[in-house]
Amino acid sequence: xxxxxxxxxxxxxxxxxxxxxxxxxxxxxxxxxxxxxxxxxxxxxxxxxxxxxxxxxxxxxxxxxxxxxxxxxxxxxxxxxxxxxxxxxxxxxxxxxxxxxxxxxxxxxxxxxxxxxxxxxxxxxxxxxxxxxxxxxxxxxxxxxxxxxxxxxxxxxxxxxxxxxxxxxxxxxxxxxxxxxxxxxxxxxxxxxxxxxxxxxxxxxxxxxxxxxxxxxxxxxxxxxxxxxxxxxxxxxxxxxxxxxx
Numbered sequence: 001x002x003x004x005x006x007x008x009x010x011x012x013x014x015x016x017x018x019x020x021x022x023x024x025x026x027x028x029x030x031x032x033x034x035x036x037x038x039x040x041x042x043x044x045x046x047x048x049x050x051x052x053x054x055x056x057x058x059x060x061x062x063x064x065x066x067x068x069x070x071x072x073x074x075x076x077x078x079x080x081x082x083x084x085x086x087x088x089x090x091x092x093x094x095x096x097x098x099x100x101x102x103x104x105x106x107x108x109x110x111x112x113x114x115x116x117x118x119x120x121x122x123x124x125x126x127x128x129x130x131x132x133x134x135x136x137x138x139x140x141x142x143x144x145x146x147x148x149x150x151x152x153x154x155x156x157x158x159x160x161x162x163x164x165x166x167x168x169x170x171x172x173x174x175x176x177x178x179x180x181x182x183x184x185x186x187x188x189x190x191x192x193x194x195x196x197x198x199x200x201x202x203x204x205x206x207x208x209x210x211x212x213x214x215x216x217x218x219x220x221x222x223x224x225x226x227x228x229x230x231x232x233x234x235x236x237x238x239x240x241x242x243x244x245x246x
Contacts, residue, residue, distance in 0.1 A: 107139065129178060
């Protein structure tokens with residue numbers, strides 16, 4: 001009996017040692033294997049916490065975070081558009097008849113910076129001469145032709161297009177310009193003739209029929225001026241000879 005109990009105790013000790021020392025294929029692993037797997041797990045943990053692994057990889061497709069619209073079209077920022085209302089914008093330049101720029105600020109001749117006279121002529125017959133003189137301190141432009149109104153006349157005399165100059169007439173201070181007025185037909189072919197005692201001379205702006213500013217009222221002879229339906233005018237001229245035979 002004593003021999004049997006000794007064998008049983010020895011078998012129990014050997015079984016316990018086997019479970020502790022090795023993997024018997026039933027899922028139990030030995031101490032060395034457990035230590036190896038713990039070491040690998042720790043290494044993996046250290047790698048995941050390294051600075052290199054915590055920085056996101058650069059997105060070369062343009063679709064990752066920080067890519068803006070997600071695509072790179074290669075377009076650059078558009079250049080700013082110049083503003084016409086900028087404080088330093090240059091004022092408009094005057095424009096001649098052919099559209100050329102004179103490169104200076106427009107000052108129009110009108111009733112505020114000129115003096116205007118009206119003179120009846122003996123030749124040509126039934127003609128009148130208008131003279132406008134720049135009495136201001138700046139050069140002024142005198143576009144197109146005078147807009148005449150006798151008394152309360154309800155129509156505007158037309159201009160003779162053949163007298164249109166090549167460019168806008170400009171008057172330096174003290175200079176004068178001229179326009180001729182045909183008052184009535186010499187052969188009496190005109191109609192609606194009457195005598196006027198007041199003349200208003202209007203000025204045009206840089207576009208046809210635009211307002212050029214205050215008008216002038218040159219004096220007429222005491223007996224008045226006779227005109228009829230053939231009334232017409234020339235364009236303003238810087239040279240009196242240009243209309244001397246008109």
